[in-house]
Amino acid sequence: MSTKKILEKDVGLAFPRSVKEKGTHSRRKNPILVKKYKDEHPMCEVPDCYTRGWKGPHHIIFRSQGGKDEKKNLIRVCSRHHECAHGVHAAVWREVFEGVKADG
Secondary structure: OOOHHHHHHHHOOOOOOOOOOOOOOOOOOHHHHHHHHHHHHHHHOOOOOOEEEOOOOEEEEOOHHOOOOOOEEEOOOOOHHHHHHHHOOOOHHHHHHHHHHHOO
């Protein structure tokens, strides 16, 4: 039995719907928007990077921080730039991504 279920059943704690088991996503990207964005932006959008985009579009403002599934909040990045977006310099990369969107 999962920790969440034990806490709910035995301890009586109630969890909001947004709390999920570890390893599951509480929100999914809009599949229609993702496909359309991938079709329109097949390459990494970081300037001077000519690598194919990695998976789906990346959220500039993370969904966990209130970012929405809107075109202005999405950018297509390669795997290298995706790692940068989640690394120690994530705030700097967010500024880079916002600059790309403003220019483009």
